Amino acid sequence: MRKILLPFILSLFMNSAFGQYNQGARLTAMGNASAAVKDIWSLNANPAGITSQKTPIAALNYARYLFGDELSxxxxxxxxxxxxxxAGVSINRYGISEFNEIKxxxxxxxSFGEDLSIGVKANIHQIKITNYGNATTFSVDAGVNYALSKQIGLGLYVNNPSSQAYKATYAETYIPTSVHLGATYTPSNKLILAATVSKDFERKFDVGVGVDYKFYELLSLRGGLSAKPFKQYFGIGLNYQKLIMDIAVESHPQIGYTPQIGLSYAF
Amino acid sequence: MRFKLFILAAFLLIGFIAKAQTQEDQLIKDLIESIAENLPEDYDLSELQDRLTYFRKHPINLNNTNAEELKTLVFLSPLQISNLFEHIRKNGKLIDLLELQSIAEFDLQTIQRLMPFVTLNQSSTVDKITAANLAKYGNNDLILRYGRVIEKTRGYTDLPGSRYLGTPDRYLLRYRYTYSNRVSASLVMEKDAGEYLFKNPKKASYFFPSNYTDFMSGHVAILNTGRFKKIVLGDYTMQFGQALTLWSGFAFGKSPDVTGVVKRDVGLRPYTSANEFAFLRGAAATVTVAKNIDFSPFFSHRKLDASLSTNVNGETTVSSINETGLHRTQNEMNNKNSTEQIVYGGVLQYRTSALSIGAVAYHTSFNRLFVPGSSVYQSFNFAGKELTNVGAHYSYTYKNFYFFGEFGKSLDAGLAYVNGALVSLSSTVSAVVLHRNYQKNYHNFFNQATAEASEAFNEKGLYAGLNINPSKVWSIQLYGDYFKYPWLRFRVDAPSDGYELLSQVTYSPTKTFRAILRFKSEVKQQNTNLTVPYNYLDNVKRENYRAEVKWAIGKSFGFQNRVEVVQFKKGDANAEFGYLAYQDVSYSPLSSRLSGNIRVAYFNTASYDSRIYAYEDDVLYNFTFGLYNGKGVRGYANLKYRLAKRLDVWGRYALYNYDNVETVGSGLDEIEGKMKSEMRVQLRYQF
Structure with missing residues (x-):
């Protein structure tokens, strides 16, 4: 019984809570207000955001959903x-052994000069359910970043504009089609404020707001909010030479806390 | 000819004096108005008005003050206060007020607001307490106010059952005396509409002055006498820490001023307001016992209005305390002063410029037994006759961080704590984070801690707010608060949760133009309206959208327009809407004895659920938050006239004109027809 229901339950949660793919512990801690923020994990948000990297960089991220037995x-x-x-490559795997989705x-x-950058990304999605089978599809993301002034940056990106979906009927999961418009305000080199308005065509408008505050050279404090559903986010970042460790906790009124941790290394 | 010249000169002189006075009043009025816009609708601002008026006459010497005194200027954030002291500690005394600009966190607006209330000069007044000085240098302020609803309400007709026993007139007398920063005294007498002017006429003894009015309050205070910083006899308030353990009177809370959740504890203060509930009565003092250490013992004995019932043993018990202070019907008269409360205890505080620690302990007892109500949600309420509360609070400034918090415990009952930080992230951005956890059986009669519910128990929550001022003309505030009620509440038959979001953008390109956009959204849970065997919870959503512009033509005319829309939605029912639009015009020429303002408002709300509140201008020291409910037009006019140098008179007329109704109001307040109008006259004499 449990096995029969599981794919249904998981896809339900996936649709209601995880319209977006994980954007790494730093951007998550900032309320996923990531449209105009530059980070290696912009790969899973606004692909134009990867243009701030000066050297090759690799990152790992792990999020644990506390309501499931082994859901991560x-x-x-x-x-x-x-x-x-x-150029960037990203791989995401979400689910448990009986049910998982890979993107x-x-x-x-x-980047075109200092102010403008553009990015595109092609994705392959695969959903795998034990005893049911596999389904595969493709999607495209595209985004642009523009620095309005030294303090204000703008960003816009779309996910899956052609509304690709899984062909298989048993897979309820959909690939979100969404538009995100955001801005950042950087009043000092220690502080970034970010806001993003998101519209997923299947859902209501969402607004996210986030703060990244470099308290010390070593330590960053972060926090964020998103409106629909109402979620609060907190996180810290530890920057030690080329190694960065980010931790974030997301709090959802129904699902509870979702902790995650990320590591990145700049070569 | 000579005589004419003299007259002319005299008039000019009066004009100048009047000008100075009007500007001074206008300044405080504007400041209070901007603060009021950010407050919940039940806040009593008269105490704040009183403080500001006092400091306008006796500015605070910034080189010789303390955090407690500066906190009374509510627009200063604790971080600003702490930075000021740090600046003085490092650089020595301030030489010029312009130096404030170099202190971290002091933006232009704060400095402009602060300037009228502070000085760097040692006050030159002789402040020894002698009979001659008291008479010569004392300030007296006398206010007489009369008001009434013009239409006759049902409560004043000859009803068989419950009805209003007194007259519909409202009277207030308020006398205030201050001498430098040494002596303060006040007397307040008030009668609300529907109350007896004289105590129950059948039983009255005309010997006692308290029999001439329904409510009387007063105090005498001696301040700054050696070790004795404050001694108050009579009515007073105690406000310490984060308002969790001991706080009588009102406290700021969640508001567009996101730093409002950080309480400004001002300690012991004399009480001068006409609110009939929010004070302690007896004696209190603050004594410096050692360097940086203050001790504040207090004792209070007063009578409260409580509805009584009888338990199975035949004992009279208290089921609830009535805080309105209204004694209009036989029932309200029976409850009046029916329960005695004795409170005594003390507060110990240690303070340096960066660190402040305090400990509070006090005991509350009643002459009657409290019984919690019979509903399940009330099962953890206070029961018994006695309660002991202890608590500890702290605040600490480290670099650009201001940490604060308080722990409170009611002995043999629950625990509560609140902790937070106010951080200046950059010169243009500051952030507040506040976490709270108040147990369902946390009992305290003097608890005003930051909470979503009206009382701070049975609640957990996390609040985060940002205040962004990217340039002089733009200002952005936003906060989000998530709260959880672990136990049931009134009309909520299960544990529930909810959240609140607010964002506000202000654009003020010039001194005379300001535009504000505000959005507020709140989601909570409540029992369904459907009749079902077991109530389940429905989400209740309330969203406010507000747009406002304020502008001026010339130096005499000011205008303000506002549009506000409320959306209310419960469960699967259709959303309902409420609308309010108003136009304010104010006229305050610099050299005229006459000033005034009017409002014309149109409102249309689907039901009480989509009602809208708005701050209304009123006579000095009276504060009104208009309730706009139903459909109709609301208008008011205020006039102020300076009869003589120290004598002012105010008049106010306000009316509601509802559409398509046969009666206005409900119960004893019901009026035949579609109009409700009110008038008020006030006289102030300063001498």
Whole structure:
């Protein structure tokens, strides 16, 4: 019985709570207000955001959903800068052994001068349910970042504009089609405020707000909010030379706390 | 000819004096108005008005003050206060007020607000307490106010059952005396509409002055006498820490001023307001017992209005305390002063410029037994006759962080704590985080801690707010609060939770133009309206959208327009809406004795659930938050006239004109027809 219900339950949660793919512990702690924030995990948000990396960088992220027995999300990302171009690879796996979804993608971004950058990403999605089978599909993400001034940055990106979906009828999971518009305000080199308005075509408008505050050279404090559903986020980042460790906790009124941890290394 | 010149000169002189006075009043009025916009609708601002008026006359010497005194200027954040002391500690005394600009966190608006209330000069007044000085240098402020609803309400007709026993007139007398920063005294007498002017006429003994009015309050205080910083006899308030253990009177809470959740504890203060509940009565003092250590012992004995019942043993018991202070019907008269309360205890505080620690302990007892109500949600309420509360609070400034918190415990009952931080993230951004956990059986009669519910128990929550001022013309505030009620509540038959979001953007490109956009959304849970065997909870959503502009033409005319829309939705029912639009015009020429303002408002709300509140201008020291409910037009006019140098008169007329109704109001307040109008006259004499 449990096994029969499980895919249904999981896909329900997936649809109601995880329209977006994990954006790493730093962006999550900032309320996923990531449209105009630059990070290696912009690969899973606005692909134009990977253009801030100066050297090759690799990152791992692990999120644990406390309501499931072994439900988790694992992600890997790698970005390689060359000239003013940037190439990135990311892989996400979400689920348990009987049910999981994998999204793997390849992104390309280019910066045009200091202010403007554009990125695109192609993804392959695969859903695997034990005793039912597999389904595969493709999607595209595209985004742009623009620095309005030294303090204010803007970002816009779309996920899956062509509304690709799994062909298989037993897979209720859908690939979200959404538009995200955001801004950042950087009043000092220690502080980033970010806001993003998101519209998933299947759902209501969502607004996220986040703060990243570099308290010491070593330590960053982060917090965020998102409106629909109402979620609070907190996190810290530890920056030690080339190694960065980020921790985030997301609090959802029904699902409870979701902790995650990420590691990245800049070569 | 000579005589004419003299007259002319005299008029000019009066004009100048009047000008100075009007500006001074206007300044405090504007400040209070901007604070009021950010407050819940039941906040009593008269105490704040009183403080500001006092400091306008006796500015605080910034080189010789303390955190407690500066906290009374509510627009200063604790971080600003702490930075000021740090600045003085490092750089020595301030030489010029302009130096404030160099202190971290002091933005232009704060400095502009602060300037009228502070000085750097040692006050030159002789402040020895002698009979001659008291008479010569004392300030007296006398206010007489009369008001009534013009239409006759049902309660005043000859009803067989419950009806209003007194007259519909409202009277207030308020006398206030201050001498420098040494002596303060006050007397307040009030009669609400429907109350007897004289105590029950059948039993009255005309010997006692308290029999001439329904409510009387007063105090005498001697301040700054050696070790004795404050001694108050009569009515007073005690406000310490984060309002969790000991706080009588009102406290700021969640508001668009996101730092409002950090309480400004001002300690012991004399009580001068006409609110009939929010004070202690007896004697209290604050004594410096050692360097940086203050001790505040207090004792209070007063009577409260409580509805009584009888238990199985034939004992009279208290089921609830009535805080309104209204004694209009026979029932309310029976409850009046029916229960005695004795409170005594003390507060110990240690304070340096960065660190403050305090400990509170006090005992509350009643002459009657409290019984919790019979509903399941009331099972953890206070029962018994006696209660002991202890608590500890702290605040600590480290660099750009201000940490604060308080722990409170009611002995043999629950625990509560609140902790938070106010952080200046950059010169333009500050953030507040506050975590709270109040147990369902946390009993305390003097608890005003930050909470979503009206009382701070049975609640857990996390609040985070941001205040962003990217430039002089823009200002953005936003906060989010998630709260959880672990136990049942009134009309909520299961543990529940909810959240509140607010964002506000202010654009003020010039001194005379300001535009504000505000959005607030709140989701909570409540029993379904359907009739079902067991109540389940429905989500209740309330969203407010507000747009406002304030502008001026010339120096005399000011205008304000507001549009507000409320959306209310419960469960699967359709959303309902409420609308309010108003136009304010104010006229306050600099050199005229006459000033005034009017409002015309149109409102249309689907039901009481989508009602809208808005701050209304009123006579000095009276504060009104208008309730806009139903459909109709609301208007009011206020006039102020300076009869003589020290004598002012105010008049106010306000009316509701509802559409398509046969009666206004309900119960004893019901009025035949579609109009409800009210008038008020006030006289102030300063001498």
């Amino acid at each position: 999300e694992q992600s890997f990302a790698f970005v390689l800068p060359f000239n003013n171009n940037f 793997a993608g390849f992104g390309l971004a280019k």
